[in-house]
Amino acid sequence: MEITNKSQDLKLFGLPWDQGRWLLIPLGMSVLLCLGTVYAWSIFRKPLEADLNIGATESLLPYTIALVFFAVTMPVAGFYIPKIGTRKMTVIGGVIVGLGYILSSFAGNIFAMTLTYGAIAGTGVGITYGVPMAVVARWFPDKKGLAVGLTIIGFGLSPLITAPLGRNLIDGYGVRSTLLILGIGFTAIILASATVLKMPPKDWYFSEKSSAKPTSKTAEIYPANMLRTRSFYALWICYTIGTFVGLSAIGISSPVGQEIIKIDPVLAASSVSLFALFNGTSRPLFGWLSDRFPPKLVAIFSYVLILIGCILMLNAGEGQVASYLIAFCLFWFCLGGWLAIAPTATLRFFNPDNYAENYGIVFTAYGVGALLGTLIAGRIRDWFGSYTYAFYPMAFLAILGIIIATFFLKPDRVISE
Structure with a gap:
């Protein structure tokens, strides 16, 4: 370097x-x-x-x-x-x-x-x-x-x-x-x-031959043209799915423990601290993975974990505390992961000099996921009488995310002018 x-x-x-x-x-x-x-x-x-x-x-x-x-x-x-x-x-x-x-x-x-x-x-x-x-x-x-x-x-x-x-x-x-x-x-x-949060001088870090400088044509896209790329929409949809599932889980963590698993309300509430620990520690881990592997592989890994969590909860019943704890640790873990995957993928796919603008646009996926996730999980409980049914759409979205990430979550090679 x-x-x-x-x-x-x-x-x-x-x-x-x-x-x-x-x-x-x-x-x-x-x-x-x-x-x-x-x-x-x-x-x-x-x-x-x-x-x-x-x-x-x-x-x-x-x-x-x-x-x-x-x-x-x-x-x-x-x-x-x-x-x-x-x-x-x-x-x-x-x-x-x-x-x-x-x-x-x-x-x-x-x-x-x-x-x-x-x-x-x-x-x-x-x-x-x-x-x-x-x-x-x-x-x-x-x-x-x-x-x-x-x-x-x-x-x-x-x-x-x-x-x-x-x-x-x-x-x-x-x-x-x-x-x-x-x-x-x-x-x-x-x-x-x-007073000390400042940017480095422009083009300060590496020579023109540096491998760390963006090399794909997509990396040269500015925010006005980013919306014309396939990689943006793939990242936006994948991010929405990740936040939808994660924020749905956050909203129903304690009620699911009490209603489905029948655990003590105090234990259900205290378990949220355990989930939050997984949510926080996953961020540097997924960030580290995103540095070393293509974003699509890291995204697929997160969706597989979500799918495992959904399968555990769809088969969980009264007294199965371990299944509940493992599943929701995975949900919270992956939500934190997406808050590292998305900004890192934005840096890799698009010009890092425009990162603030680019990630601002990508971050709208978080807002959509938050709004839909907090509303739909509660509605499903009202419609079907149990939170168990909320894990079916979560599992479907995880599978959809795997498909989108596999075929579309990669830098665009050709840019339409």
Whole structure:
């Protein structure tokens, strides 16, 4: 791998670039750790239900709206990262996230809470989410999958850290003060990280002969033309399937354990922590795999795991705790995997200089998967009286994903002008 003279002289945190760049990963993880607290919304629900005198359905509204705004604003923000810059974008997103939490501490009803936490904080999450990934992707052209996978651990494992912290704060200071404390803390952490989250100079890293530079014609496609490629649609559909199954599983993890397996509600709730661990640790693993193998092989591997999980649950019954735990560990594992596969495949298929814009477009698949996954699993339970029937469409989609990945998830060789 041939390095340019410009790269040899480049310093980061006072260290040679190839050493200093590793410090960007924990910084990015800390930002995503703050953002991932959105997944720990359950700790606020019961206290808010009592404080605002609302039911369980209403208390879910801020979380649902937060996910929607996250999924909508992240693709839009991707187009402004190159224009505004990573530091300013991180500052803007961090301030909006913190403002959403702080204003939520003063919300007097569920509609105000939905606006402050759901719309405002969710928008801040969407604006900030792509920045650490874009930064490490540019600094690690030779290990992009591993670097992105390690960085987004922060988002996946956030509930394991922020949920206990939030519960302790709620017990000590109350739910409103907790929202205020978290808002101030998140703003401070994100703004501090913003000062050092910067892109490397353009074309800094390798000479023209470097094997790490994109070589396929598809890699030269800019966002305006990306929608004309077969590889984009294959990646988008595969990503939608992965997030649909994963987010469906997240939404029904505890109810399935209680209704089908008949396990204790406390065990069903605590098992979610185990699932979250698999969700977080799968990201660097799948990122590492995506660096070493074609994306289609990694995608097929994830779908095979999903299919195994579906078969286990379709044959599970009362008392089969092991089948339940293994299946849902696989579902959560693969969801985390797709959050590493998709950005790495985007880097491999398309021009990495336009990664923020490209992945913003690809990320719309997450929004579609989240919306459909959270709605359809509950509907199936209402229609058929059991969550068991939800695993049939999941298995079908896994098989469909294997077919699409096998034949279409690869760089386009010819570009229509």
